[in-house]
Amino acid sequence: MGSSVRRSSAAAVAALLTITLAACSDDDATSDDSPSASPSATASTGATDPTGDSTGSVDEPGEPGEGPDSGLPTGDDLDLAEFVTLVRAGMESVTTADVKVVVDFDDEGGDGSGVLDVTGERDALQLNLSDKGSDETASFYFIDGVVFLKEDAESNDKFIRLEPELHDGLNFYALFHPHQLTDFFLREARGVEHLGAEQVGGTDVQHYRLSVDPQAFGKLFGGIMPSDELPESTIQHLWLDPQGRLAKSRVEMAEGDDEYVIETELTGFGDAPVVEEPPASEVDDLSQHGE
Numbered sequence: 001m002g003s004s005v006r007r008s009s010a011a012a013v014a015a016l017l018t019i020t021l022a023a024c025s026d027d028d029a030t031s032d033d034s035p036s037a038s039p040s041a042t043a044s045t046g047a048t049d050p051t052g053d054s055t056g057s058v059d060e061p062g063e064p065g066e067g068p069d070s071g072l073p074t075g076d077d078l079d080l081a082e083f084v085t086l087v088r089a090g091m092e093s094v095t096t097a098d099v100k101v102v103v104d105f106d107d108e109g110g111d112g113s114g115v116l117d118v119t120g121e122r123d124a125l126q127l128n129l130s131d132k133g134s135d136e137t138a139s140f141y142f143i144d145g146v147v148f149l150k151e152d153a154e155s156n157d158k159f160i161r162l163e164p165e166l167h168d169g170l171n172f173y174a175l176f177h178p179h180q181l182t183d184f185f186l187r188e189a190r191g192v193e194h195l196g197a198e199q200v201g202g203t204d205v206q207h208y209r210l211s212v213d214p215q216a217f218g219k220l221f222g223g224i225m226p227s228d229e230l231p232e233s234t235i236q237h238l239w240l241d242p243q244g245r246l247a248k249s250r251v252e253m254a255e256g257d258d259e260y261v262i263e264t265e266l267t268g269f270g271d272a273p274v275v276e277e278p279p280a281s282e283v284d285d286l287s288q289h290g291e
Contacts, residue, residue, distance in 0.1 A: 078194055099125070099127065112140075115272045138152065195237075204242060209236075213234070249262075
């Protein structure tokens with residue numbers, strides 16, 4: 001069973017980095033609850049440089065260190081409900097942020113960088129993603145539940161527009177959305193532990209470990225994974241800055257001797273550009289094919 005997590009998780013990576021009908025599950029899969037969005041005629045200003053300084057390496061959680069008193073909860077006996085409220089308040093205080101992501105599933109995965117834009121009622125994520133072993137960088141937008149994908153960010157090809165089916169209010173693209181994934185795991189959390197003061201990118205942070213119901217992972221895939229193929233354990237490491245904002249997240253899914261990791265780092269709070277949809281002239285709506 002050691003490859004079941006990798007198979008399901010790599011499918012999500014492949015759906016982002018490889019534009020195929022099979023990887024998208026259903027060509028025009030939609031949900032009555034799925035938000036709709038129409039590409040604007042304004043050129044995108046949210047895309048970031050695909051040659052960002054992400055190295056593709058996954059940092060191991062650091063050892064507890066010393067840092068200034070941030071007012072964040074510390075100690076051995078943390079109240080889970082209070083911690084959940086704190087983290088959600090920190091995420092709600094964010095407008096925009098630069099994002100780096102690394103996905104490591106043994107021989108599968110990739111890395112990328114982009115922008116998170118959750119200003120007001122918006123929920124937009126733009127990433128330039130490179131599949132492990134590939135020379136191409138894909139361009140990915142996730143805006144209010146609508147996905148725009150282009151296999152080669154440097155090509156003149158059109159974006160493909162998708163509205164993935166929602167499961168428990170999310171779809172599997174939430175694996176790459178640091179706020180959506182964290183909020184989902186907060187709902188499924190069983191306990192929280194404080195691991196100490198550290199630094200992320202020169203910022204003093206507090207490090208926490210969230211224990212998550214292993215069954216939760218399957219919900220992102222619509223419950224199609226048999227219970228005996230779900231991860232044996234799911235842990236999310238959270239690093240919060242002095243304002244309570246999520247500075248770094250590391251999700252570890254363990255199955256036997258195998259470990260699968262999704263790591264995200266957020267910086268430049270409030271300084272990153274807003275994310276705008278690709279212009280309509282550069283978008284091919286996949287749901288209209290075959291009609």
